[in-house]
Amino acid sequence: MTNHLAILQVVLPLIAAPLCSLINQAKACWLFATTISWLVFAISLSLFIEVQTGGSIRYEIGGWQPPWGIEYHIDALAAFVLLLVSAMAAITLSAFQRRITIEIPKHKQGLFYTAFLLCLTGLLGIVATGDAFNIFVFLEISSLSAYALIALGEDRRALTASFEYLIMGTIGATFILIGIGLLYMQTGTLNIVDLQTRIPAISHLHSVHAAFAFFTIGIFLKLALFPLHHWLPGAYAYAPSAVSTFLAATATKVALYLLYRVFYTIFGSEFSFEVLQLHYILMPLSILAIVISSLNAIFQQDVRKMLAYSSLGQIGYMTLGIALFSDAGLVASILHLFNHAFIKGALFMTLACFLFRTPSLRLDDLNGAGRAMPWVGFAFVVGGLGLIGVPLTSGFISKWLLVSAVIEQGHWWLVAIIVFSSLLALIYVWRVVEHLFFREASAALVANKQPIGALLPFTWVVLLSTLYFGINSDFPVQAAKAAAKALQ
Amino acid sequence: MKNNPVIKQTSFLLIPVILLFGLYVQFHGDYSPGGGFQAGVIFASGLILYALIEGQAKAEQVFSMRLARILSASGLLLYAGIGVASMFLGANFLDYNVLADDPLQGQHWGIFWVELGVGLTVTSVMLSIFYAFTNFK
Amino acid sequence: MILANSLYLNFAIPVIGACLIALLHQRRRTVELVFIGTAAVLLWNTLHLFDLGEAAYFINVSPFSLIDSIPLAFHLEPLGLLFSAIASSLFLVTTLYAIGYMNANNEKHLARFYFCFCIAIFAVMGIAFAANLLTLFIFYEILSFSTYPLVTHKGNEAARNGGRVYLGLLLSTSIGFFLIAILWVWSSTGELDFVRNGFLQEQMPKEALIILYTLFAFGVGKAGLMPFHRWLPSAMVAPTPVSALLHAVAVVKAGVFCVLKITVYVFGLDLLSEGSASNLIIWVATATMLLASLVALSQDNLKARLAYSTVSQLSYIVVGAALATASSVAGASMHMATHAVGKITLFFCAGAIYTAAKKTKVSELDGLAKVMPITFIAYTVAALSIIGLPPMAGSWSKWFLLDGALQAEYFWVAIAFIISTLLNMAYLLPVVARGFFAPAKDNLSGIQEAPWMCLLPLSITAISCFVLFFLLQELHHFLQPLFS
Amino acid sequence: MLSGLYNYWIAILLMAIGFYIVIAHSNLFTKMIGLNIFQTSVFILFISMGKVDGGTAPILSEAYTAYSNPLPHVLILTAIVVSVATTAVGLALIVSINRRYKTLDEHEIEQQELEQE
Amino acid sequence: MEDIIIIFLLSLLAITAIAIIFMRNMLSVIMLGSIYSLLSAVIFVVLDAVDVAFTEAAVGAGISSVLFLSAFAVTGKRQVLKQKNKLIAFVTVSLTAAALIYATSDMPYVGDPNAPVQTHVAARYIEQSGSEVGIPNMVTAVLASYRGFDTLGEVAVVFTAMIAVLLLLLRREEEELDREK
Amino acid sequence: MIAAALIAIMIVMLIALIRTCIGPTLFDRILAINTFSTATVLMISLYGFFNQRPEFLDIAIVYAMINFIGTVALLKLHRFDDLGHDGDES
Structure with missing residues (x-):
């Protein structure tokens, strides 16, 4: 069966989803979905090892050879992102059972796990596939389930946020579809590897340029890159905590993966950067994203919204790495994708821990919560330090690589901007820390002893992994380098 | 719709035709336009027409929400199951050639079952979405 | 192997202490015992490191690599050993004092307090033994973060504001200047390891060296160079043992230690004394020295006065480093030790006065020496040492610094040293004068000496001010490997 | 030659109209219809590129040799399904929004949120 | 005509x-x-x-x-x-449309039998599907066999839509009623 | 011959479309839509013959059915404001 791992990666959760909807009993569904997610993680792990040792894997679905049939193509980058997504899914599902029982009405829980598995399927499918149109299909699977999952938030604003996401997401997906159409019109193929070989010959065509533009804008919409980011903060802030954790850690990362694929694999870096001079657009956008989102984050009263804005800023770092148009920049970008996913995931998990005892996540409701719940409070501090990029956390490693990539190109002003935004991060993280530790807790909070359950240990597992990758960065750095090499 | 015998009678004449036509589209999709998806939608439309005429409650007696959910899941499972079956028979996922001794026959079988899965899922999904909306008030 | 093990032990001890404290946080007595025990064992182990001798110097010990080719690495060298010895011995004294002070003043959240203390000393050990710039930076940041909860310990508005300035300034300078300087060094030389006589020779153009040195000196915000000194007085909101630790032992000394280490092992004395890379910093530090003294004069709050005095004294060390002659660097290193001992005594005295009499202002101290003689005698001894009068330890370090300034032919710096010494007298001695000679204004009955847990440490440190004077020859000898 | 680029131009016009409705109309319902128009225009774009002059529908028959390209048809079949799925989810959202806000006007919803703050 | x-x-x-x-x-x-x-x-x-x-x-x-x-x-x-937001909408839309009009300038004409679309991948479907898959409707052949995985994804999309709609609209009473039956 | 019929149907379509747009009552519109879909059904059947592939009559059948269901739904909505209603008027 091992030679089928590539397809099982995606098909396993896809088969599990309808089964889960048939089981339709909260506890059993949870157990089932969690088991499946760990299996998926195991598959992605073995795929990762296989790709690291034996090079990229190609799998012809239906036995039809590539440009005619659909193929799965898992290279070092895809394996890396698959690992990330499946790990986050397994962790989220295992950790969040209690929160889901609290936040989701009982009769919807079975469907909730089904939708979660479908979302996972979609995200994995986007990464694994080697066919341009297949990307669109799986993009829609993940998006549709994400819309529903987000809309399950208790606040009614979850609904409007989800609707805005739906509109923006559909426009984005349709733009990507137009891009696929234009490319197909000029090349006659949908296979990514085939596209890659055919595009250089026709790169002078206007429609290829337009295809590039549509791809880029469509992915920017999904990625929530400034100024197309309005849907994201609401979506992350009002979604159920399990959903915001999972999506914050994976959804934008997969969109970023698509961006790499389009820029480097489909069109090739030469076309993207030398012919179209993409970095002249991407650089200012990234900088604006970094600065404006960080500034926005400072003024948020709701901590989840603050983290959402901070995510926007972090996306800016990742695109900045691309915009540098150098190997070092690309490695930094991929590494930051990985590190940030875990840091942000851990932070959202700590917030979910707080929710067990605080009425909401507004700053005033969190007064003294760190003292009342020291392990959770400390977890937030550690995660926050990672976000700022303090040494010994994995956030530092990726920022170090990013800044060295910037210095390599001699952009000293950019270094100043990165430093400035790190300080902004310090401000918004520290505002929360002050509320958590240096204000008096309300009597209700001190008296509330509701148990947190498995969520807390899992939060610490994720946090410790970010600390470990901050101390011994060999694994992610080597993986990021291999991934960047696969893109060249 | 006791008060509207014309509509009721016409519809009751039409519904079997629609369902039959749905089956035709489902199984004749290899030779003429159509296939599982179109058939599913047509089949669902027939049932929706029934729900429009006789009301939600009666329609659910014919085709309950629960049945719709089970069928939708089994349709998807059927499709994926064909893929897994070909995997167990030693070929790649969704490779129908190995489903029968003769590759062409295998392709026929594969497409037949796969289309059936599509049809099942689409019918029940469309219907349960319709139910969900009309029940919502 | 022995080297690695004893080094790691030095890191492990405070961490184990911290963990024990966190685990046992409900049992107050046990926590206190653990706290003292940690400090004692740490000191014992640190002193053992001296036994390894010169042969063990500059051998890198690296548990793992951080990024690519940059490892987290440690080594032994005289400066670091000196610093670790100062820190761990004073840490022991401070633990005693902290327990006495915290109990006497009914402070809360003791376990958190001791925990952070241990982590801070762990960071100090990291700084002392760091073998490359990145390791140094990492532990420098850990120190900032671990001392933040100590500064804001009281948790009120003032404490939060103080904490904000503290952390804000330290982090923004370290990320904005220090880290950038490190990255610059790395990207242009590809090296970060500390080596004898530095590794920047011929690697970078002259103009760049000036900027780089300035970046480093300002980046180490803990060295308190103006205009980045504001965190020091802000941190005065902390309980006194913290102030003592911050200002005498851990934080500020870590700052100047970083400057010294970078000067000696990154730039190298030859490079700096030949070129003009450090001129700007000499100017800035001299100005800080004088200005901070003037500000100290105007402060009525005793702790604030001592804080500005610290700012001023730190600049002695920075000037010493920046002058980059053998004498001045030796003087700077010694000053690190002598000032540490002196200043910690002064802070202990301020805390003892607060504990016993609840007085914080200089103008309220009239006649207090009659009821608290030991405290005031200790204060006098320490003040004299800081001013630099023989036979107190401070006299030696000032002598070397002055000698260094003259050797480097910076006559105006020498003059500034002398003016500053006069200013030192002007702001430190009024306390003595008021305590001993002014008639008491308020009713002093009922006030007696602070608890013995406070008195014992300050007596020990006061006596060391005196004893160190006679050990200076050996200290100088110990530092010789720096200049070979 | 069928009609040159006329198909594409109309598809672009439709796309623009759909897109315009999505952005400019404040009623969520109308936005969904706009989205539908937007997506349908892409279908026309795809289908037009599959057309072959003198070709016929891609169903094998002995009478013909030239067929139009079946691949875009397959893609668009999938895209239509995706579009109807999106419509269903969007409408479900609209219905829920209507229940919680009692309006479907974007600006009135914003207004309500502001008042609640 | x-x-x-x-x-x-x-x-x-x-x-x-x-x-x-x-x-x-x-x-x-x-x-x-x-x-x-x-x-x-x-x-x-x-x-x-x-x-x-x-x-x-x-x-x-x-x-x-x-x-x-x-x-x-x-x-x-x-x-x-x-x-x-008529103005913003108009500007955005015009930009998008302009990009596409620009793209049309070198598109193959509709119906051109020599366009890349007709000559590369699709040619095999038209020529071989009869013998490889064996059913006359090429669209079904491509849909269910050559690109069968896309169609699996499509079914998954439909299924997702149902799950999503049910998640949004399902209410407790109905669920329980349903169970009783 | 077929061409002429096609042109006639197209004109019908245009007129029906105009009527749908200007209304004014709902019934005008429903009627117009009905006309329009009938025209489409005819159009598709005729086009099949025009193009000499009349086997696509299937599509025309679907149109006729769908058209009927749509009209019923529209009218029921107009009458009961609820598509799930059992249709008995009280």
């Missing part, structure tokens, strides 16, 4: 779309929407995409309209149709 038909139908389609912008009545918008679907289905027939036309008729004019109507029934008839 074909040209005339296609041009005329496309123009009708454009008129319908433009009319939707200016409609003030929600129900009319939905009705025009279904006309739009019908028209595009006819266009698909003329463009030889019979399967697509089939689907568009069943889905666009049928299911979509019914869904719109049922949602409309739930949300009530009083709908205010207003337009805001």
Whole structure:
């Protein structure tokens, strides 16, 4: 069966989803979905090892050879992102059972796990596939389930946020579809590897340029890159905590993966950067994203919204790495994708821990919560330090690589901007820390002893992994380098 | 719709035709336009027409929400199951050639079952979405 | 192997202490015992490191690599050993004092307090033994973060504001200047390891060296160079043992230690004394020295006065480093030790006065020496040492610094040293004068000496001010490997 | 030659109209219809590129040799399904929004949120 | 003749779309929407995409309209149709359209048999599917066999849509009623 | 011959479309839509013959059915404001 791992990666959760909807009993569904997610993680792990040792894997679905049939193509980058997504899914599902029982009405829980598995399927499918149109299909699977999952938030604003996401997401997906159409019109193929070989010959065509533009804008919409980011903060802030954790850690990362694929694999870096001079657009956008989102984050009263804005800023770092148009920049970008996913995931998990005892996540409701719940409070501090990029956390490693990539190109002003935004991060993280530790807790909070359950240990597992990758960065750095090499 | 015998009678004449036509589209999709998806939608439309005429409650007696959910899941499972079956028979996922001794026959079988899965899922999904909306008030 | 093990032990001890404290946080007595025990064992182990001798110097010990080719690495060298010895011995004294002070003043959240203390000393050990710039930076940041909860310990508005300035300034300078300087060094030389006589020779153009040195000196915000000194007085909101630790032992000394280490092992004395890379910093530090003294004069709050005095004294060390002659660097290193001992005594005295009499202002101290003689005698001894009068330890370090300034032919710096010494007298001695000679204004009955847990440490440190004077020859000898 | 680029131009016009409705109309319902128009225009774009002059529908028959390209048809079949799925989810959202806000006007919803703050 | 038909139908389609912008009545918008679907289905027939036309008729004019109507029934008839941000919308839309018009400048003409679309991948479907898959309807052959995985994804999309709608609209009582049965 | 019929149907379509747009009552519109879909059904059947592939009559059948369901739904909505209603008037 091992030679089928590539397809099982995606098909396993896809088969599990309808089964889960048939089981339709909260506890059993949870157990089932969690088991499946760990299996998926195991598959992605073995795929990762296989790709690291034996090079990229190609799998012809239906036995039809590539440009005619659909193929799965898992290279070092895809394996890396698959690992990330499946790990986050397994962790989220295992950790969040209690929160889901609290936040989701009982009769919807079975469907909730089904939708979660479908979302996972979609995200994995986007990464694994080697066919341009297949990307669109799986993009829609993940998006549709994400819309529903987000809309399950208790606040009614979850609904409007989800609707805005739906509109923006559909426009984005349709733009990507137009891009696929234009490319197909000029090349006659949908296979990514085939596209890659055919595009250089026709790169002078206007429609290829337009295809590039549509791809880029469509992915920017999904990625929530400034100024197309309005849907994201609401979506992350009002979604159920399990959903915001999972999506914050994976959804934008997969969109970023698509961006790499389009820029480097489909069109090739030469076309993207030398012919179209993409970095002249991407650089200012990234900088604006970094600065404006960080500034926005400072003024948020709701901590989840603050983290959402901070995510926007972090996306800016990742695109900045691309915009540098150098190997070092690309490695930094991929590494930051990985590190940030875990840091942000851990932070959202700590917030979910707080929710067990605080009425909401507004700053005033969190007064003294760190003292009342020291392990959770400390977890937030550690995660926050990672976000700022303090040494010994994995956030530092990726920022170090990013800044060295910037210095390599001699952009000293950019270094100043990165430093400035790190300080902004310090401000918004520290505002929360002050509320958590240096204000008096309300009597209700001190008296509330509701148990947190498995969520807390899992939060610490994720946090410790970010600390470990901050101390011994060999694994992610080597993986990021291999991934960047696969893109060249 | 006791008060509207014309509509009721016409519809009751039409519904079997629609369902039959749905089956035709489902199984004749290899030779003429159509296939599982179109058939599913047509089949669902027939049932929706029934729900429009006789009301939600009666329609659910014919085709309950629960049945719709089970069928939708089994349709998807059927499709994926064909893929897994070909995997167990030693070929790649969704490779129908190995489903029968003769590759062409295998392709026929594969497409037949796969289309059936599509049809099942689409019918029940469309219907349960319709139910969900009309029940919502 | 022995080297690695004893080094790691030095890191492990405070961490184990911290963990024990966190685990046992409900049992107050046990926590206190653990706290003292940690400090004692740490000191014992640190002193053992001296036994390894010169042969063990500059051998890198690296548990793992951080990024690519940059490892987290440690080594032994005289400066670091000196610093670790100062820190761990004073840490022991401070633990005693902290327990006495915290109990006497009914402070809360003791376990958190001791925990952070241990982590801070762990960071100090990291700084002392760091073998490359990145390791140094990492532990420098850990120190900032671990001392933040100590500064804001009281948790009120003032404490939060103080904490904000503290952390804000330290982090923004370290990320904005220090880290950038490190990255610059790395990207242009590809090296970060500390080596004898530095590794920047011929690697970078002259103009760049000036900027780089300035970046480093300002980046180490803990060295308190103006205009980045504001965190020091802000941190005065902390309980006194913290102030003592911050200002005498851990934080500020870590700052100047970083400057010294970078000067000696990154730039190298030859490079700096030949070129003009450090001129700007000499100017800035001299100005800080004088200005901070003037500000100290105007402060009525005793702790604030001592804080500005610290700012001023730190600049002695920075000037010493920046002058980059053998004498001045030796003087700077010694000053690190002598000032540490002196200043910690002064802070202990301020805390003892607060504990016993609840007085914080200089103008309220009239006649207090009659009821608290030991405290005031200790204060006098320490003040004299800081001013630099023989036979107190401070006299030696000032002598070397002055000698260094003259050797480097910076006559105006020498003059500034002398003016500053006069200013030192002007702001430190009024306390003595008021305590001993002014008639008491308020009713002093009922006030007696602070608890013995406070008195014992300050007596020990006061006596060391005196004893160190006679050990200076050996200290100088110990530092010789720096200049070979 | 069928009609040159006329198909594409109309598809672009439709796309623009759909897109315009999505952005400019404040009623969520109308936005969904706009989205539908937007997506349908892409279908026309795809289908037009599959057309072959003198070709016929891609169903094998002995009478013909030239067929139009079946691949875009397959893609668009999938895209239509995706579009109807999106419509269903969007409408479900609209219905829920209507229940919680009692309006479907974007600006009135914003207004309500502001008042609640 | 074909040209005339296609041009005329496309123009009708454009008129319908433009009319939707200016409609003030929600129900009319939905009705025009279904006309739009019908028209595009006819266009698909003329463009030889019979399967697509089939689907568009069943889905666009049928299911979509019914869904719109049922949602409309739930949300009530009083709908205010207003337009805001006209300028922003116009600029954005014009930019997108301009990009595409720019792209059309070197597109192959509609119906060109030598366009890359016709010569590369699709050629094999047309020539070989009869012998490789063995069914006359090439669209079904490609859909279910060559690109069967896409179709699996498509079924998953439909399934997801159901799960999503149920998650949003399902209410407790019905679920329990359902269980009793 | 077929061409002429096609042209006539197209004209019908245009007129029906105009009527749908201008209304004014709901019934005008419903009627117009009905006309329009009938025209489409005819159009598709005729086009099949015109193009010499009349086997696509299937599509025309679907259109006729869908058209009927749509009209019923529209009218029911107008009458009961609820598509799930059992249709008995009280």
